[in-house]
Amino acid sequence: MGTATQQKTYLNYINGEWKSSSSNKDQASTNPANPEEEVGYYQLSSKEDVNNAVLAAAAAKKQWSKTAAPERGALLHKAADILENNVDDIAETMTREMGKTLPEAKGETMRGVAILRYYAGEGMRKTGDVIPSTDKDALMFTKRASLGVVGVITPWNFPAAIPVWKIAPALVYGNTVVFKPAQDAAITAAKIVECLAEAGLPKGVLNFVTGSGSVVGQGITDHPQVDGITFTGSEEIGRGIGQSALARGAKYQLEMGGKNPVIVADDADLDLAVSATISGGLKSTGQKCTATSRVIIQEGIYETFKEKLLAEVKKITVGDGLKQDSWMGPCANKSQFQTVADYIKKGKKEGAELIYGGKVLEDEKGYFVTPAVFDNVTSEMTIAQEEIFGPVLALMKVSSLDEALEVANDVPFGLSASIFTTNIQRSLQFIDEMDAGLVRINAESAGVELQAPFGGMKRSSSHSREQGEAAIEFFTSIKTVFMK
Numbered sequence: 001m002g003t004a005t006q007q008k009t010y011l012n013y014i015n016g017e018w019k020s021s022s023s024n025k026d027q028a029s030t031n032p033a034n035p036e037e038e039v040g041y042y043q044l045s046s047k048e049d050v051n052n053a054v055l056a057a058a059a060a061k062k063q064w065s066k067t068a069a070p071e072r073g074a075l076l077h078k079a080a081d082i083l084e085n086n087v088d089d090i091a092e093t094m095t096r097e098m099g100k101t102l103p104e105a106k107g108e109t110m111r112g113v114a115i116l117r118y119y120a121g122e123g124m125r126k127t128g129d130v131i132p133s134t135d136k137d138a139l140m141f142t143k144r145a146s147l148g149v150v151g152v153i154t155p156w157n158f159p160a161a162i163p164v165w166k167i168a169p170a171l172v173y174g175n176t177v178v179f180k181p182a183q184d185a186a187i188t189a190a191k192i193v194e195c196l197a198e199a200g201l202p203k204g205v206l207n208f209v210t211g212s213g214s215v216v217g218q219g220i221t222d223h224p225q226v227d228g229i230t231f232t233g234s235e236e237i238g239r240g241i242g243q244s245a246l247a248r249g250a251k252y253q254l255e256m257g258g259k260n261p262v263i264v265a266d267d268a269d270l271d272l273a274v275s276a277t278i279s280g281g282l283k284s285t286g287q288k289c290t291a292t293s294r295v296i297i298q299e300g301i302y303e304t305f306k307e308k309l310l311a312e313v314k315k316i317t318v319g320d321g322l323k324q325d326s327w328m329g330p331c332a333n334k335s336q337f338q339t340v341a342d343y344i345k346k347g348k349k350e351g352a353e354l355i356y357g358g359k360v361l362e363d364e365k366g367y368f369v370t371p372a373v374f375d376n377v378t379s380e381m382t383i384a385q386e387e388i389f390g391p392v393l394a395l396m397k398v399s400s401l402d403e404a405l406e407v408a409n410d411v412p413f414g415l416s417a418s419i420f421t422t423n424i425q426r427s428l429q430f431i432d433e434m435d436a437g438l439v440r441i442n443a444e445s446a447g448v449e450l451q452a453p454f455g456g457m458k459r460s461s462s463h464s465r466e467q468g469e470a471a472i473e474f475f476t477s478i479k480t481v482f483m484k
């Protein structure tokens with residue numbers, strides 16, 4: 001397959017060596033803006049490759065966990081510099097592989113650099129406390145033990161930031177890693193692993209295996225020597241991983257879908273609310289777990305807000321993310337593209353009114369769809385309940401803030417939520433009553449800062465948190481020491 005073309009074939013990285021899969025099969029990763037274009041080839045790995053990667057990680061874990069944490073941090077600092085030097089190449093690969101625009105891809109890759117630097121610093125910070133004992137002759141304190149071998153399974157929508165925000169804390173807290181990226185972003189992932197490998201991690205500390213979720217992902221999840229699995233992706237896959245991990249007593253962390261609302265109160269700065277709704281809902285073609293998908297608007301300003309929103313949505317240019325004048329790129333793959341089309345159909349069928357967009361660009365080969373705005377959406381409709389993961393905004397009318405909150409919370413997910421209001425009382429009520437892991441006032445639903453905890457409530461998560469200081473909770477266990 002891969003040998004007949006000039007596109008590069010990317011290998012697995014196992015025990016410090018780049019290797020072909022034992023299956024000897026590879027697969028093209030293609031460009032959603034032009035599906036005939038191959039970005040590169042990745043290994044279609046087997047269970048045997050997974051086993052080799054896990055055994056390498058298991059063999060390296062003792063020595064790595066005994067390596068001084070500042071030394072582990074220093075390697076992450078080095079990896080950050082290497083990644084920074086490769087930003088342009090990695091960003092372009094990301095745009096070609098999964099479609100987000102080049103400025104977004106660059107911003108995301110630089111986020112990866114910043115995350116590496118943050119966790120490099122963690123190698124110098126305290127990891128325990130001294131606690132007074134009832135025994136005057138005893139010293140009681142906590143220390144953190146590494147988890148061991150960590151399986152990292154990631155989605156395609158943030159192909160640089162998500163792998164890095166899992167791998168960097170895993171490594172600095174003394175774990176070894178087996179990383180399986182989404183196939184739709186496997187080449188970008190390979191380039192990130194190249195940067196980490198070049199930094200000089202000891203062999204076996206970071207292993208990289210590409211291929212299908214059902215073989216490679218499931219293989220990692222079920223392997224008896226994988227001590228923990230950190231997963232970001234869809235709810236359906238996440239639940240299965242959680243169940244498999246629980247069944248064999250492995251630790252797991254799941255970050256899954258969202259159905260994120262923005263509430264626009266009648267006292268809101270409407271121009272701000274419009275620009276934040278567009279940016280939060282439609283950047284990255286709506287393919288962010290924190291993307292705004294429901295716009296809950298108080299009736300007094302509903303029509304005015306709608307007109308202002310439509311005027312701005314109509315200005316959005318859709319096209320290949322490598323082109324400077326494309327504000328929005330394609331859906332990341334064919335199945336995502338079909339899913340969006342299906343939800344648009346379903347929305348119309350259930351009585352919502354499509355007032356703009358949702359059209360396929362017929363002249364293009366790529367998976368392009370124009371941003372869709374639905375009017376008169378009610379909470380029981382499918383498009384108000386299920387995660388679409390595409391450029392679709394559902395406008396919903398409410399009479400009061402109480403009703404807005406009721407509608408906002410009337411979904412199984414609880415990842416992020418925004419309100420636009422100039423009233424402090426309303427802001428405080430929203431903070432208290434909104435069931436979401438990330439609540440934002442006068443800011444779009446899709447903002448995340450690497451130094452703050454990130455994760456969802458309800459079915460969006462396994463109720464743990466990633467990023468910032470919170471990451472240590474998953475990647476280590478507390479040992480309570482009593483010494484006399």
Ligand code: NAP
Nearest residue numbers: 155156181182183212213217218233234237255256257289
């Ligand atoms: P996905 O289909 O669930 O896939 C996620 C990863 O799991 C991929 O690497 C996939 O492999 C792998 N996988 C599939 N089946 C598996 C199995 N049986 N065992 C182990 N691994 C398996 O999600 P996606 O389509 O890539 O990403 C979109 C979803 O991610 C959305 O639901 C979005 O909300 C969610 N997301 C959540 C967050 C968050 O932090 N909460 C952030 C970003 C995205 P292959 O695809 O390569 O086969």
Ligand code: MG
Nearest residue numbers: 030031097184
């Ligand atoms: Mg692709």
